[in-house]
Amino acid sequence: MKAQETTNRKPRPKPVGLLVFSASLREDSLNTRLARLARSVIERHGATVDFATMRDFDGPSYDQDLEAREGIPPGPRALHRRLENADAFVIASPEYNASIPGHLKNAIDWVSRVRPQPFNARHGLLLSASPSMAGGNRGLWSLRIPLEHLGARVFPDMFSLAQAHEAFTDGGVLADQRLGERFEQNLVAFLDLVEAAKHYPCMKKAWVEFLGEPGDGPGRVDPA
Ligand code: FNR
Numbered sequence: 557m558k559a560q561e562t563t564n565r566k567p568r569p570k571p572v573g574l575l576v577f578s579a580s581l582r583e584d585s586l587n588t589r590l591a592r593l594a595r596s597v598i599e600r601h602g603a604t605v606d607f608a609t610m611r612d613f614d615g616p617s618y619d620q621d622l623e624a625r626e627g628i629p630p631g632p633r634a635l636h637r638r639l640e641n642a643d644a645f646v647i648a649s650p651e652y653n654a655s656i657p658g659h660l661k662n663a664i665d666w667v668s669r670v671r672p673q674p675f676n677a678r679h680g681l682l683l684s685a686s687p688s689m690a691g692g693n694r695g696l697w698s699l700r701i702p703l704e705h706l707g708a709r710v711f712p713d714m715f716s717l718a719q720a721h722e723a724f725t726d727g728g729v730l731a732d733q734r735l736g737e738r739f740e741q742n743l744v745a746f747l748d749l750v751e752a753a754k755h756y757p758c759m760k761k762a763w764v765e766f767l768g769e770p771g772d773g774p775g776r777v778d779p780a
Contacts, residue, residue, distance in 0.1 A: 570755040572747065574598060575642035577608040579649035579660040585609070586685040586720040587692075591648040593728060594683060597743050598646075603750075606638055610659060618665040632666030639667070639674035644750040646743075648683040651695025656702075664702050676707035679753055681746045682714045685723075691716030711749065715742050 576595050578588035588609055595605045615631035616622065622629075628636070639645060650657050667674065682699055684692030693716035700710050715738075717723055723730055730736040 570751050571604070572643045572750050572754055573604040573606065573641070574644050574646055574747075574750070575606045575608065575638050576646040577610070577613070577648070579610050579647055579657060581610045581614060581659060585650075586687070586717070587648040587650050587683070589724055589728060590683055590685040590717055590720070591646070593724075593730070593739070594646055594648065594743060596728075597740050598747065601744055601747055603747055606642060608638065610663070612638075613663045614659055615663060615666055618662055623666075623669060628666055628670055632663050633670070635663055636667050636670045636674055639678065640672070642678075643754050644679040644681070644746075646681045646683065646746075647699070648685060649692070649695055649699055651684055651686055651688075651690075651692030654694045655698040656695055660699070661702065664706070668702075668706055673706060675703055677709065678707075679709045679711065679746070679750050681711045681743070683716070684714070685717040685720035687719060687721045689718050691718035691720065709753075711746050713742050713745065715739055 576591055576598065578585055578591040580587045582588075591607070591609070595607050598605050613631045613635040615629035647660075649660055652658070664675075680703055682696045684696050686692035693714065696714045696716065703710050717730075717735075723732065723735075725731050730739060
C-alpha cells in the first residue's frame with residue numbers, strides 16, 4: 557500500500573466543501589492527475605469535493621465590449637458559481653513559460669468582474685505538476701498575484717510535483733512514499749485551516765479593487 561492509501565480516514569468535526577480543479581485543458585494532463593489525487597485525499601479526510609477541469613471554465617479572451625454586449629460567458633460564470641458554492645478552492649496548475657497559463661488568467665479576469673467577487677476572503681491552495689525538476693513552482697508564484705489581489709487567502713505552503721510524468725503509479729498515487737506523505741500533510745493542514753475559518757471565524761480582511769477605492773458593493777468590506 558502506498559502512503560496516500562495508508563492514513564486512516566478521519567471524520568472532520570465540522571463539514572467543509574472544496575472546489576478542486578485542474579487548470580489544464582489537456583486530456584492526459586499531469587495536473588488533472590494531481591488534482592484527482594488531491595480529491596481522493598481530501599475526501600478521505602472527511603471533506604466534500606466538487607471536481608472540475610479547465611474545460612468546465614474556459615471562455616473567450618476577456619473583452620470589455622463582449623462583456624457589455626453578452627455578459628459573462630458560460631465557462632467563467634460556472635467558475636464563479638462553483639466558487640461561491642465552495643468554502644475553499646484547490647487549483648492544480650501547469651506552468652507555462654515560468655508563469656500562469658493564459659487561459660487560467662483569462663478565467664480569473666472574467667470572474668473578477670462578477671459581484672460578489674468570489675475569490676475575496678476565500679482560502680485557496682495551489683498545486684502544480686510538471687516534467688521539469690522545479691515541478692512548475694514558478695507558475696504558482698505568478699498565480700498568487702491575481703488571487704491575492706482579489707482578496708483570496710492563498711495558503712503559504714504550495715505543492716509542486718517535479719518529474720511528474722514519472723511520479724504516479726498506475727493506481728494514481730505518488731510512487732515516492734515520503735512525497736505522498738508530504739502531499740497528504742499539506743492538504744490536511746489546509747483543510748484544518750479551512751474548517752477553522754468557516755466555523756470559528758476570527759479575522760476579516762478588506763478588499764478593494766484599486767488602492768484608494770472605497771468598498772461599495774456586496775462582497776466588499778469597507779476598510780474605513
Ligand atoms: C510548458 N511546460 C513548461 N514546464 C515547466 O516546468 N516550465 C515552463 O515554463 C513550461 N513552459 C511551457 C510552455 C508551454 C506553452 C507548454 C505547452 C508547456 C511543460 C509543461 O509543464 C508540460 O507540458 C505539462 O505536462 C503541462 O501540464 P499538463 O497539461 O500535463 O497538466
